[in-house]
Amino acid sequence: MTEATLATSASSVERRADLRAGAVQRFERIVEIRGFEERLNVLFASGAIHGTTHLALGQEALAVGLATELEPTDLVTGTYRGHALALALGMSPRAVLSEIMGKAEAPTGGLGGSMHLCDMAIGLLPTFAIVGAGLPVSVGAGLAFQYRQERHVSVALFGDGSTNIGAFHESMNLAAIWKLPVVFVCDNNVYGEYSRINLTTPIEDLHLRAASYAMPSAVVDGMDVPAVRTAVAEAVERARSGGGPTFIEAKTYRFAGHSRADTAPYRPAGELEHWQQRDPVLLARRALEAEGILDAAAIADLESRVGAALDETIETVRELPEPALATMFDNIWTPGEGAAR
């Protein structure tokens, strides 16, 4: 499958386009995200990186399915748990890792870190570390598209726990009353930090919350790329054609702990194992085999190639230069000064 592999120098826009090339490419991206997060976990555990990180293990299919259906001109907000989204949308492992390692060449110059990934070439706004904070911003981006009568779509990706914060409610209401081209995508991975959804939220089927805003909704298997694509495509089409916002609940599961130190001792016995049977990597692999697109050997080959590339990226990024001290004073507005964009 060498021909399916993007050069590591591919631009984020090219990497995005590649998702539409076929199921193999999407599988490869899933494998890349998985490998990236697993390696990151090791790097953090070994103390090679400071701060904290939030892995999206188990949530790869949602990110890839979503990214496949969006154009680079659509605008997306995400959260601190943003690596899968960023990689799926097209950021390279090198870009994401250099951000997480605080390197000078990173998209924010090493000033943002793990929780703040950004690449406007593919429509990814700086991801938000505050729960719920991205939603109003997505509403605003949708407003701009409607205002200018553009067919772009604004997308907010957020977690199940985030549906309990006021910003969720206000944003849904505002997008609905103004019929804005916004797609709200809730990654219901069953946990918000260390709390299972049933402890914080009186309903488990979060798509039901859309009814409060007379907003169309969908619930989808977030572990399955084709299912995600179908739901997103429908919502995106509705948005582009002036039909207003949609709320999509994707049922996923957080395979890792909440953040670095968390081993998730609070999980009910058997729950993880249950969900692992629907591991997105597994499902995608099975589908390729079942449809005769790739055989086991080819898959193993692809997986090892992707892994090797990631290993190489890690070694490269480790050696990249740190940002100069003076950069901490860059890109802060002072009135009167010109803008960067």
Next chain:
Amino acid sequence: MTEATLATSASSVERRADLRAGAVQRFERIVEIRGFEERLNVLFASGAIHGTTHLALGQEALAVGLATELEPTDLVTGTYRGHALALALGMSPRAVLSEIMGKAEAPTGGLGGSMHLCDMAIGLLPTFAIVGAGLPVSVGAGLAFQYRQERHVSVALFGDGSTNIGAFHESMNLAAIWKLPVVFVCDNNVYGEYSRINLTTPIEDLHLRAASYAMPSAVVDGMDVPAVRTAVAEAVERARSGGGPTFIEAKTYRFAGHSRADTAPYRPAGELEHWQQRDPVLLARRALEAEGILDAAAIADLESRVGAALDETIETVRELPEPALATMFDNIWTPGEGAAR
């Protein structure tokens, strides 16, 4: 009906108890609230009072029905549109008016004003000028009751427009997940400031929003005291017996403008007239007549008595002394200092 009339010196607790004495007493309270608000309108228009005020004309039945079903030990939060609630719960016209006129003997010493009515003897917390702000506080009062296993109920009264603010959503969710003894009462008077509900809210039946929290709900004719009582009684009983929160939507109509200067030019033609046919004073008067409790003459007599008492109160309150300058430094906590309660 002289025997039904409370002495003007009655305490707020006595005035509250009086609501349970009978339909005549409740009618009298409705008439009192109506007369109070109408006179206040004139006072403001004439410049006799500074600041602003928010009249609850048309919302008397909801306040009276609600107050009838609550005990003075229950705790209530209200809004800037709080005169009807305060009078219904038991505050005297003199207390409310002296607050609005900023007089020294007022419950907050003239420091709070029209938007901040308070009488803890009857469970009325200082009403909130910030939309939505009372709801979390009511959740907390409910928490205290549950914590101590008391059978008290916590009640939040708020408007339709307030269901679009984050605090509403968060409070409903929190009360539901903890099964707190809270009754959320939404006074859907069709307007939030100068905006009709359909311009700000994608659904008109706000009780539907309770489903997002798996919370029991009811919708009730807020112009009709018996209907309000029934719904409130059920919710209160649920709360007292450990059944958790309830959301009640009361359909009312704001007969006045939003606040002082507003003449409500934005109303659709005929809407006010339509609702005036369900004027709470009218409905209550008709019911008394129909059930043969009072005849037209007795009603006219009652109304004029209440009006005269209000006129007298206004004259009295006008002459009350202003607060001393030093009081503006009172009742501000400094650490270490003892509390008032």
Next chain:
Amino acid sequence: MRLRQAIVAALQDEMRSDPSVMIMGEDVAVAGGPFKTSEGLLEEFGPNRVRDTPISEMAFTGAGVGAAIAGLKPVVEIMFMEFLGVALDQLVTGAAKMRYLSKGQVSVPLVVRASVGSGSGFGSQHSQTLENWVTSTPGLTVATVSTPQTAYGIMRAAVRDPGPTIVLEPRALYAVRGPVERGESGILRLGKALIARPGSALTIVAMGQTVTTSLAAVEQSGIDAEVIDLLTLAPWDRETVLESVARTGRLVVVEEAPESGGWGSEIVAAVTRELFSSLAAAPFRITAPNAPVPYNRELEARFLPQPSEIARQLTSYLATDSVPAPWWVAEGIHHD
């Protein structure tokens, strides 16, 4: 024209010249604004550009951020500054850092307008100035207005600025009248203070409502004070202030905020740092008391430092070279 009309004029002129300028807020469209600061704009520019919002400060402030990122120049009205208490996140932790967090990929040409202050009988939850909520936010410009002309000039500058700006509008001044020069020449520069009255005996730094009261105090007292209208609070115009105090040797900051946490301390601290050895006497602040804004009309009138109070303190300061006590101490009413 009245100050509120100057705001309308500024918005109107910006909207005419730039189709990406739009406004939103509670009742800003059909009703022309709760304080009539957008009167006629819906009629002229239509419902796409002038939008009434639900009561959702978090959502529509954040929507301003998102719309700005996506290329609009939104002007968001926060009816009372207090309402930012549920939406501060979007401005301080969000908008102000977007350029930094994107290494310049993202701009947020957003204006948030908020009415502030005492003097209208709205009580303690609708009368605060709360500058301190926003002043410690690198990347966020905090401006204010004091006259119809400054309202016009600051507002237009704020709309044009590529970064996020919050404009604090003293509610009690909305009805004040004054001449307004419209057009390019009426536009002010953000970050630049104005000398509202030149003078040599001492330097007064004021802002918003206290510009008016300070000027009146100067009039009353006959003291030849220089009155600086700060206009932009963050980042404030150090050059103008330092130059003035270097000349007068004396600084008095007149603030509406309570003494605790008030914005004037920073002016005093910076001036002291830079000009310590050339100061003729201690620089000091005349502030509101450390109390909520009272409702009662008489009491509320004392909250904001009044011209007579300012005049008394200035006179005493010049006469004694020492810092006078505020009225509540001087009158034995409350001891700080």
Next chain:
Amino acid sequence: MRLRQAIVAALQDEMRSDPSVMIMGEDVAVAGGPFKTSEGLLEEFGPNRVRDTPISEMAFTGAGVGAAIAGLKPVVEIMFMEFLGVALDQLVTGAAKMRYLSKGQVSVPLVVRASVGSGSGFGSQHSQTLENWVTSTPGLTVATVSTPQTAYGIMRAAVRDPGPTIVLEPRALYAVRGPVERGESGILRLGKALIARPGSALTIVAMGQTVTTSLAAVEQSGIDAEVIDLLTLAPWDRETVLESVARTGRLVVVEEAPESGGWGSEIVAAVTRELFSSLAAAPFRITAPNAPVPYNRELEARFLPQPSEIARQLTSYLATDSVPAPWWVAEGIHHD
């Protein structure tokens, strides 16, 4: 014990002695707190008194207010101070004014705990100190902690206080160890500063993380500075600070906040006002730069004034009697 354990101990002791004390916040119960500041409390006190909340800062902060009014003594955890950006209303515009707005009918014995500050690699939206959000709020006590002992002593005092208190806990200090005296004698008085190190050459006023860095700087520089740990920021202990500066004639405030809007200006302004003529040199502030907190480890380490930087400034100040430039100016990296 570690500072975070001192917080646990304080909460535990208060909960043992007063059944109306309860705690709530995100993951404070089952997980023992995101920063382990409530470890073991669920086990000891059960789920009625130790409650995990949904991600609803507005609701559970406000619930703290309501529960306090209804007779509990709630301790609410705000995981990162930034999260108050959606809930500030409940504290500043609500809780702090409830006693005033009820003429004493209502009390709000609420404690809000919030972790603050830089040093943990959390990036610019999870590293601010944001004291300025709360300091201009008559009726709200703002306290902070610096060592395990002060954490214990301040926390217990805050729980006992009848008014609302916010306690700011520097996140970077949670793991710091120190001796803790438990029991009544370990309880501190809100509103009272501590002299962390007596001295006579100059007075340093510090708070939170900067107490540690200032003490280290004093050590490094060999300067006989008095280091005051402010502990309560609003209302701050004027008596202790003024008495010290009256003795030393020199004041340096060391702050974690950016220069703009930082809390230290008020200390400088008040001291200047009261002691102008007895000051030997200009009082000044050593602050963080006017920039978001950077993520990169090296850069973040420079954000908080480091001991070597503080030592350099102190030494220069004493040698020259004039105020030194901050590192970014001195090193030609950024001109203010």
